[in-house]
Amino acid sequence: MSNKPLFEVRILRHERINEQVRLLWLPKLSSFKAGQMVSISIAPDSSQRLYSICSGEKDSDIAILYDIKRDGFLTPKLDELLAGNSLWVSAPFGSFTDFVKGSWFLASGTGIAPFYSLFRTNPEFVGKLVHGGRDESSFYFMNELTETLGENYIRCSSRGIVKDTFHGRVTEWLQGAQLADAATKYYLCGSAEMVVDTRDVLISRGVDYDKIISEIYF
Amino acid sequence: METLFGKTLQELVVIVKEAGLPSFTSKQIADWLYKHHISEIDEMTNISKKGRDYLKSKFVIGLANPVNVQASIDGTKKYLFKSGDHRFIEAAYIPDDDRATLCVSSQVGCKMGCLFCMTGKQGFQGQLTVNEILNQIRSLPEFHQLTNVVYMGMGEPFDNLESVLKSTEILSSDWGYGWSPKRITVSTIGIIPAMREFLNKSSCHLAVSMHSPFEDERRKLMPIENVYHISDVLSLLKEYDWTGQRRVSFEYILFKGVNDTPKHINELARILNGFKCRVNLIRFHSIPNSPLEPSDEETIQFFKTRLNSKGVLTTIRASRGQDIYAACGLLSTKELVKRQEED
Structure with missing residues (x-):
């Protein structure tokens, strides 16, 4: 709106x-x-x-x-x-913009858009990019992201087994992931449910809420 | 089947026309629905049998009693209503001396994802219809005692603006409940386009969830700040006249060590300087696994005193219903989890 x-x-x-x-x-x-x-x-x-x-x-x-x-x-x-x-x-607007180099970016579905924009602009800013989707067709820019980010591009497939892809949701991947140092920022983008659940997991794993910036699709 | 309760007069006019009934029937139906509080179409005794049969073939009145209630020792009651098969919404009845306020929900769950909100943890499950919004009021056992309604329950009202506006129209129109719009307050997190439309189309009071005057801090508490800045919300509000009876207030939940410092007092005083408004300080009702904690009482009182001394009218909202899952969304979340476990 x-x-x-x-x-x-x-x-x-x-x-x-x-x-x-x-x-x-x-x-x-x-x-x-x-x-x-x-x-x-x-x-x-x-x-x-x-x-x-x-x-x-x-x-x-x-x-x-x-x-x-x-x-x-x-x-x-x-x-x-x-x-x-x-x-x-309209003209571009919004302040989900001050990305810090080396941050983690977590998205689901088309929530990858702002992070892909950052990747196209400054790929070196992307510390880790975690993208959740249903199946292989959900990983829209897979080849390009894999080529540049390598292991720092993680795909999480909630349905079906996809090669070189974590089977489960982003939140499930996060539960077992080794998180970055305490200074690292986490940027989240997706549905309200994904953002809230992911934020809860990060906080439960000791990440300061102050380090979590979210964009919600509404 | 479609519900009649929750239709505006304009919508009833269309229904009556389609039914081939006399045009004045729309006003009669509105009277039955909103003044005589009927629960069956057959109670509309001044409408022809043919007309009633037509209505019964297409509509039900559509009232639904609450499915659960929790009563606090302080008189507050939290009612749980069903929306669909497995979805629940809350309405909180808050009696206080000569006032009795009902806090209603506008959505099932919420999309806004505020860090301090329990409703957001349910995710977004759906919009409430006008019928479902008004049913929380009409089907309340204490309906006839109500003096005020606040749209501060589950959901962001301005993310469901059409239904919210229709519901306030029904509450405040002469053909509806005939309430003064000054008895109704709609709360928002600050969705600017919808807020502008609301301010232009309604005379109800407005409450804006601020929670921090600083953009960078607010966006960590409320992701909406990335889209609509609180400074732009204030700029819009200042375009309107607040010197009459219509009120705007700013809701401010105090979080220990986060937004309760002298720096925040000074900034609030600066941005609200000269603007006729009220700041409502709210004690944080802790929610499970939240990184935020409530400010202590001394800090809350200091915050209030200092803001008032700087010319910003500031009050502290009394905490009610703390023994019955006071935080909005807690009761419905528990019910949702319970039903999911049963399934």
Whole structure:
């Protein structure tokens, strides 16, 4: 929900990532910081929704990663749009941005978007990236992330056995993981349930709540 | 089957038109629902049998009694209502001298993930309908004693704005319960677009959960700060006139060593300087496995005194129902876990 001033743009590309997830490419209206979001609407006077930017700061266009919610207001309509169609987009905003080098980034589903944006911008900032998804098709940027981050890119698959992937949720992986030193920050992004559960695990394992920064999709 | 209770007059007009009933019937139905407090469509005795039969073929009234209640020694009662098969919401009845306040829920669970909140630990399970919001009020055994309603139970009201606005419209309209909007307070964590819409469309009081005047600290307590800054919330509020009867208050839970220092007092006084509002200090009701602790009584009193001396009207909310899972979301979480274990 948002009501930011919107600007009309034409969709550049619309990529199918898997059955449920799409990557929507739009012209970059202004610079932004990794972790920021934009507000999107299919018409200038229609309801707006917020999406984290998924592309890097230096990419020439911006990308939005979205999950099609069949009973949702916007995403089924977004899914029908083609390159060249109009969309209304706000300037980037939000302060989930001051990422500290070497931090841990934990996401589920499309919650990886702000961290992938950071990875595209400053991969050396990513101490560890833990991504939870249902199955292999949920690990959208697997090849690129594996190539650069190696063992510091951890995939957690909640359904089905996937090669080189932890079988279970992010919270289950965290329970057995050797955590970083006390100064390390943890950035979380995903559904409220994932963020709250992950934060609880981190706190129960001795991480100071002060070191945990969350972005929740609502 | 769809419920009639919770329909606005505008929605009843549509229903009556579709039924081919005289247009004045919509007002009659509203009277039966919200003034005569009926529980069966057949009690609408001034509506034709044909009209009642039509309504019965499409609708039920849709009232549901609470499934559980816990009573505190201080008179507070926490009622548990069902929403769907396995979901529960809480409504807290808080009598106090000549006032009786009901704290209602607007969602099952919550998406906002505040660090200090028990409801957030349930995750988000669904939106409450207008019927479910108002049913907490209407089906309360103490309904006729109520003087005030606060939307401060489970959920973020402005993440379910449409239903919340319809419910306050029904409570405060002449065709509805006819309450003064000054008896109703809606609380928010600060979702700015919805807050603006609420301020434009409603005359009810507003309460904003602040909990820290510092952005970096607030976002560790409340992830919403990453999206909507408290400074922008304040800027929006200052666009509106608060010199009349409508009130805005800031809720401030005091956490030991976190947000209860002189630095916080000074910053609160600075950002609220010249703004007609009230700060409501709240004692933290501890929740399981929380890293936060309640401030001690001496600190709370000092905080209040210093803020008042700096010109910020500050009160301390009395803690109620501490022997009955006072923290919002505790009772419903226990019930949810119990049902899941039974399944």
